[in-house]
Amino acid sequence: MGDSDSERVQLRIGPWIVRSNRQRTCSVYEVVEVSGARRCGCDMCLNFDRHRKRGEALTPPAVNLLAELGVDPGKEAETVHLGPDQEGHLYEWWYHAIGEVVDGPEPKEPVALGEGLSVMVKDGRAVAHEGFENFPLIEVSFFRHLPWALTTPEPQ
Numbered sequence: 001m002g003d004s005d006s007e008r009v010q011l012r013i014g015p016w017i018v019r020s021n022r023q024r025t026c027s028v029y030e031v032v033e034v035s036g037a038r039r040c041g042c043d044m045c046l047n048f049d050r051h052r053k054r055g056e057a058l059t060p061p062a063v064n065l066l067a068e069l070g071v072d073p074g075k076e077a078e079t080v081h082l083g084p085d086q087e088g089h090l091y092e093w094w095y096h097a098i099g100e101v102v103d104g105p106e107p108k109e110p111v112a113l114g115e116g117l118s119v120m121v122k123d124g125r126a127v128a129h130e131g132f133e134n135f136p137l138i139e140v141s142f143f144r145h146l147p148w149a150l151t152t153p154e155p156q
């Protein structure tokens with residue numbers, strides 16, 4: 001496998017510019033069996049998983065963006081329930097793609113993408129799926145409030 005220019009795409013995600021290898025990223029996701037939320041299986045993660053399956057976690061533009069990166073939106077690396085507040089349950093979840101950040105601000109705060117979804121991008125490999133070991137990775141984290149959608153008691 002060569003690392004030819006034809007395999008590499010440059011993309012804008014909010015204020016960040018990334019260069020990524022879509023084909024290689026796709027081939028890793030093809031063998032990933034389970035998302036972070038399903039792997040954990042706690043009520044907080046299953047609530048997120050319910051919304052994700054219904055297409056309520058990501059917006060259509062965000063799904064398109066992930067497709068351009070070669071990322072499977074159903075296979076996030078990790079989901080974190082940041083807690084309930086007045087707006088619902090705040091979640092952070094992230095994906096990896098093979099590549100690097102080439103420009104943009106320090107990743108200190110998520111940036112609004114519209115429709116309640118925010119994003120933050122950095123070079124990073126926290127809880128990366130098996131298969132990503134030998135590549136440089138970008139970490140694309142999303143943030144969003146979601147309501148409680150399970151019949152189990154809602155954590156307060």
Ligand SMILES: [Zn+2]
Pocket residue numbers: 037040041042043044045046
């Ligand atoms: Zn969990």
